[in-house]
Amino acid sequence: MNTLATIVQIAGVALAPLLPGSIQALKARLQGRRGPSAVQPYRTLRRLWHKSAVDLEGTSVIYWIAPPLVAACMLATLAIVPVGGHAGPFGLGNDALVLVGLLALARFALAAAAWDTGNGFSLMAAARDLMISVFGEALLVLALLLAALPAHSTDLRAMSVAAAGGHIWSAPAHWCGALAFMLVILLETGRQPIDNPDTHLELTMIHEGPLLEYGGRDLAFLQWAAGARHWVMLILGAELFLPHWGGFAASLGLLLAGVTFLCGSLALIETTQAKLRILRVPALLGVGCAIALAGAGMWVGGVGT
Amino acid sequence: MTDLVPILVVVVPALALVGMLLVLLARTPRQAHLLALATAVPTAAGALALAATALARGGLPALRGQWYFLDGASGLMLAVIAIVGICSIAVSPAYLRTSGRSWSTAARSQSLYYAALFLFWAALLAVPIVGNLAAAWLIIEATTAASALLVAFSGRRDALEAGWKYLVLTTLGLSVALLGIIVLAISQANLGHHGLHALDWHSLRAAAHGLPRDSTLIAFVLLLAGLATKIGWAPVHNWLPDAHSEAPAPISALLSAALLPSVLLVAWRVKSILEPSVGSATTRGVFIAFGLTSILVAVPFLWRSLPWKRLLAYSSLEHMGVIGLGIGFGTPLAIAGVVLHVAGHALAKALGFYAALPLLRIDPDAAKRAPEGVVGDSPSTAAAMGVSLLTLSGLPPSPLFLSELLILLGGIAAGDALVSAIALIALALGFLGLLHALIEGVVGEHARHHRRARSRAERPIIALTAVLGSGLLALTAAGLLLPGSGFVDTLAKGAL
Amino acid sequence: MNGALVDAMLVLGLAVIVVRRRSVAIGLLAAQSLALGVGALSLTGGRSSDSLVASFVLLSKAIVLPLLLYALIRRTREPGLVVAAASGLVRLACAGAVVLCAVVLVPSIGLGDAHTEHAAVALVLLGITIVVARRPILFQLLGLIVAENGLSLLAVSVPGGLSYVIELGALFDLALIVTVAAAFAHRIHTELGTGDTELLRGLRD
């Protein structure tokens, strides 16, 4: 079944852009519009692939290397995140905290590139992104801690196995973890109420900002990376915090269900929620951290386990 | 060597007295200086010979005769007094050349200066070797008379003031001490020991167990209170900064490096002879109390930006405190520390005061104000000041680092961990003051306009720095051998 | 020693604190020293010759020192009386308190009569008190001498007499000190024009 897992993981490379597309489509439906179809991202990527890349005056190697590096980071994360509790033999390990490191590297590459261009809008967005990530990273780590508590390990496979079955849901800690991780997903995928992926006003951009100065295949890489981030986060969410049990096939199926459910809920949240003031976001994430800590306390305190 | 001792103990002070008479005969300042050196050299040689004999005996019991008493501690003090004394005489011309008006005409005043200096020196040399408490008292009193004149030598108003305070306070203190001595004499008389030799160190020691406790306690208290005035222990130290800052630099060196420790030596002997009857808890307590108070009192004064000599004076207060503390602890480690500390402090302090001579030449208002950026004007003077300060603040590789370490360790070993900790912190606080003097005064930039030092005038201070500096390093090396040596152990046992 | 003489010494010592004129104070001191000398003489009966010598030295000192001091005040004219540190009564009260302390605090130190012991200790403390209570430089000098008289009092009353070597030495030393001090007083006078030690406060932190 590892081979199957491997196939799914590799398929992820191709499937990743589908997620943001489908979310957009769902959202349009929920808003009563006939929006672009779910495969729209693929069209965008094809278009970008045939455009020539932009070359900026006075930039250095950083600007040049950033997009491939970001894409490479996401590819590595794809290899690290298991599906259905199994992962292919990529030899990159399956550690949760390594994942955190890779995401940070990607973030650094983008922000540095923004500095290299010296574009005010990109920098504004990068500064915000990094500022929010200060709190986001704490939240992410705590959420992972909550998932690691039952497994006594930070190996993602073990964690997903430990999260299987129904009894886990009797522990309030798991609920707290789920809640915290939902916030993480909102943050990492750049969805409302934290960020607005549809904005075209530079002043309000967070994740889109650093992409401003890129074009052609560079931009294609970055767009794909955004899709890949959706993929990683949703898979993780489904693996660690959504109910699954039974054998590998079953869990794969439930994984699919889970991801779809998450896409739906994301679309729903985006339609119902307004965007939060940027300075309020840390407060939101702080609340998440508090919940997570409470969860950890309850678990170690033995509540419901 | 040992058989020469009875002669030497007489000859050494006598030589100094001869020197006093000789310089009085001198016509010109130059003659006076030559005569002074001519007599000072053999005197110092004799004293060092005595010291060597005493120190070489290591753990053996002390030598004593009818009038003299020579143990390791006396040897140490003799060596210190001899070295500092001869250095002071050697640098005196440098002072006299620049000294202003004085008691009488210049020519006379110089020979008077030397005469008083020799008298002072003779008395100092006698203090550690004399074998009798009362006699020791007499000699100490004599030092007061001589040194008071020297303190006021420059005749400036401040000098007179300092001299007067010094005279009045120490005399009062010493009369209190004499009261204590008489009380002891009475007790001895009641035990049937009459006459002067009843107050010999060893006869007191022998009789100590029989002495009635109450009166002995009173005697001890009065003696300590009195001697403390002369040692310069807080709270009766007040004459010390004035006298040290106003006296001629060579005299300040003698006062700080030789006088205070030798009186301290007398106090130490009083402690060890009266311990059997008064009880060690009391004697230790009194010493530790004086020591700690002195260290603590010194700190706030060190924090002020002081004129150079006044700074050194307050650091003397601090170091007398440290030594008193060490004697109070009384463990072999602490005593080893004390021995090292006395020697190291003497050399460093003397060097510091000698550095004041070129300093005042470069920057006359350094007498009243804290020095600024000396290194800019005279690197060698700055070097001397730096060596002295670094040593006094107990930084490695100076001997005072080792001695303070030993004393504190001894304190912990004696069960006074808390006292040691307080002393340690107080020393660290005092260090801040010395450090400020070092950074601003020595290496800083100077705002005032100064005369630049002539290279020729620099030579003596360079030589002194080299000699005393290497001496300090040698002390550190020697200090590593001290702990556990028989010499120290006998001292720690207080065998008299 | 005869109790009356001892008391007389104490009273004279107290008087030195109170009186205002320097000449009077010197007179009192002379009287005190004389009393001491006489007392010492009275003790010599049936003792070694040392104490006789000692007492004669004391007597001669009782003559010499006052003369020296008198000469001193002749040479140093005060422009006017130095302002007192505190009123006479207050000074007397302080002195009395000090004497009482001495009486209360000092246990028997083995001399036959407690009276002399207390008096002697009291005199020494009194000497210090004089220095504390009196501004004029001369009075501080007198304080030294009063303290010294107290010491001599105790010394001469030691059974069998404290060896004359000590006594003479002490006397010599103190005489030396007094002369030096007198010289100082003279210098300071010429420097300041007055003997008021309140003006000697140049050195302070």
Add this chain to the structure above:
Amino acid sequence: MTLLGAAGLAVLTGGDALGAAFRSTIGPALGLDPLSGFFLAVLALTAVPTLVFARDYLPTSPGARAVGALTAAFLLALVGVLAARDVTSFLAFWELMTLLPAAAILVARRDQAVRSAVYAYLAITHLGGAGVWIALLALAHHGALGDPSALAAAGTGAQTVVALAALIGFGTKAGFIPLHAWLPRAHPVAPAHLSALMSGMMIKVALYGLIRVEFQWIGATPRWLGLALLAIGLLSSLGGVLWALVQHELKRLLAYHSIENVGIIALGLGASLLFADAGQRTWAAIAFAAALLHVANHAIFKALLFLGAGTLERAVGGLDLDHLGGLLRRMPWAGGAFLVGSMAIAGLPPLNGFASEWLVLQSLLHVALHRPLGVALAGAVALAGLAMTAALALLCFTKVVGLVLLGPPRRAECAQAVDPPMGMRAGMVALAAMCIALGLVPGLVVPTLTGLAPGVHGTVLARHAGLVLPGTGSFPSLALGLALAVLTTALIGVRGKRRAARSPTWVCGQPVAGALGWTSAGFTKPLRLVLEALLRPHRAIEVERDGGMVQSITYTGHVPSLLDAALYEPAVRTGLRAAAVARRLQSGNVRTYAAYLLGLVIGLLVLAHTGALG
């Protein structure tokens, strides 16, 4: 120096002690054991490149000869502390280690600012040093140097005193908040190679002392010590990085980052103590190794960064962050090395900073997995805090890299900057290479380090290139690094060469002008706004108008150091005032002094009378 390093390495790998064993005597004795060996090796690794750097850096600076000599003496003092085997030489070398760099700084520069900085440095460290004295003297008295049982026999009271004294003493030197005030003052004023050694090694040697005392000599370590270390570590790491973030001067920024990294090390050590307390030997060893690995890493990249700062200062004069820029293109060697160092300190894979931070994170996470509740929560909080620290460091060094290396040059000098001479270049590149190497194969070192943990014999981990620990999905650093490299190059290849004509960056169609450039203050603005309550920034905007027309707008802003204002300044003020009061003792009036004497005599008589004198 190299020889010493080799010796250290040999002892480290050999695992047996060299020279004298620890003893509580006075007589000096030198020797090495694996722990000192490790620190010695780190010292050599950082010192040799630094010296190579200094060979080309010094000659153009004032008093070069003296500074060089003092530097050498300083290194010897560091070695001495590591090799000292008795209380005397330890304290002696300890004091020298404090004193010599100060002397070197003063030789190099003597102006008012430097003097006050040096004074603050010496004063604070010396006061703190009293703690070291107390701890070591007490240990020596109990004969507990190198003999854990001795102090345990002396009872918990003595243990607590020693532990606290050592924590304060060594903590001051290591720069733990709130004892750190000297650090951001002293490091910026020193010559580059000295700052590198001070920040890279001196504070590590202080940690060495801390480890010696807290882990080896005081016997069974109490739990409160572990928690205290966690708290201190959290405070130092967060506080350090926060105040680093708002600095505008590169060297001060780096100094604050030293505080942060010392905090991270303290977190590792605290975790190790807690594991040992819970009886989990393996994880205790791993956490200990994590701390040690971070010691080595920080020594390396901090030295690299300070050398880089020195180089830049030489090249463009002045290190005000807002007036640099564009240096990566103009000085590829120095700039490249600096980039690597920044990424390493920001904790990015696959560099060495990430390896050790990953280990520390894992240790904290595993602390959080275990009862009792208090410890677990402490672990969880520390975990979150460390994550925030890492993110903040990332933000901070993105800013640094951006302002220093990237974008357009913000000053004329930057435009003409060129790479430094060979020696300086070589030193920096060597350190950068170490950053990469240690990042790729930390697994070769860590097992050895676990062997250094107290109570561990041999090693608890198998040797791999990457980090394979129980209870983690391992971190195959080498594979990951290679993967990233291969994938990136592949993608670059895929991207092809097609490029449009060079165009200026997009600023809404305006011409690109320097005034539009982004500043350090601007980049950290969002965070400052969020943390306004904590940081209390001062800002002043002056608008010059002339007849309604705005002529010029000047913005000045800075963030005060909270602790200086809240803790140090009041303490100093009260101290000085008290001293001034105490000085009234010396009233100058002889009658007062006589009164003291009278009081003393009467007081003593009273004591004797009441029998208080026994």
